[in-house]
Amino acid sequence: MSLIIYVVDTSYLIELAGCGRDSNPEASRRVRELFDTVGKGGGRFFVPLPCLFELGDHIADVGHGEKRIQLAAWLQKTVEASLTNRTPWQITPTGKPEEVLPALLERFKGLAGERKLGMVDSFIIHEAERLKGNLTRYKARVHIWTNDRPLKACEPDRDPDPYLWSSDGKSIFP
Numbered sequence: 384m385s386l387i388i389y390v391v392d393t394s395y396l397i398e399l400a401g402c403g404r405d406s407n408p409e410a411s412r413r414v415r416e417l418f419d420t421v422g423k424g425g426g427r428f429f430v431p432l433p434c435l436f437e438l439g440d441h442i443a444d445v446g447h448g449e450k451r452i453q454l455a456a457w458l459q460k461t462v463e464a465s466l467t468n469r470t471p472w473q474i475t476p477t478g479k480p481e482e483v484l485p486a487l488l489e490r491f492k493g494l495a496g497e498r499k500l501g502m503v504d505s506f507i508i509h510e511a512e513r514l515k516g517n518l519t520r521y522k523a524r525v526h527i528w529t530n531d532r533p534l535k536a537c538e539p540d541r542d543p544d545p546y547l548w549s550s551d552g553k554s555i556f557p
Contacts (some may be wrong), residue, residue: 384480385521385522385523385524386425386427386518386521386522386523387421387425387426387427387461387524387526388392388425388426388427388428388429388511388514388515388518388523388524388526388540389421389426389427389428389429389525389526389527389528390429390430390431390475390507390510390511390514390525390526390527390528391428391429391430391434391472391493391528392434392504392507392527392528392531392534393434393437393438393441393503394397394529394530394531395414395528395530396415396430396434396435396437396438397441398411398414398415398439399411399415399418400412400438400441400442400454400457400458402438402441402442402445402454403441403442403444403445403446403447403448403450403482404444404445405441405444405481407548407550407551408446408550408552409548409552409553410534410548410552411552412415412532413546413548413552413554414546414551415544417528418471420484422471422503426434426503427472427473428472428473429434429473429474429475429510430465430472430473430474430475430516431474431475431476431503431506431507431510432474432475432476433502433503433506433507434503434507435458435462435474436459437503439455439458441457444457445457447488447534462496475510475514483509486509487502487505488506489510490505490509491505494508496538498533499533500533500537504531504533504537506529507527507529507534507538508534509529511525511526511537511539512525512540513537513542515539523541524540525539525540526537526538526539526540526542528546529547530547530548535547
């Protein structure tokens with residue numbers, strides 16, 4: 384049995400947090416179920432640091448003040464647990480900026496021009512490919528959990544049962 388890795392994009396984090404207007408109740412329910420099922424099944428989750436920044440921006444945009452405070456507290460508690468125990472996920476910067484940025488910017492230049500993928504997307508792809516390479520001895524399968532179809536198409540291993548959703552939360556397939 385191989386190790387299964389999930390690199391988690393902001394779209395999944397928004398649903399996991401149930402983050403205001405950017406969240407869909409049906410997608411939130413389904414994403415939470417997926418995290419629970421896959422986590423119990425031994426899947427490992429990695430969250431690129433830029434995705435946490437984007438999630439924080441979405442939390443800051445929540446209209447209701449009390450909900451915003453609750454979400455910010457949830458994010459702080461979750462990140463602290465991740466830094467201490469590597470659960471519920473591991474946060475991934477991969478090294479010093481001078482070690483990471485040159486290759487990332489080169490990748491971004493190509494992806495932005497060819498596929499209209501942004502800098503955070505480039506970072507997610509870089510992390511997925513880095514993890515795939517570092518975990519070859521474990522025969523790791525690496526997936527990107529995202530609702531962004533162009534980003535999903537760049538995952539190292541094809542997800543046999545992807546969850547991408549439409550505006551009503553119903554599943555669509557790439």
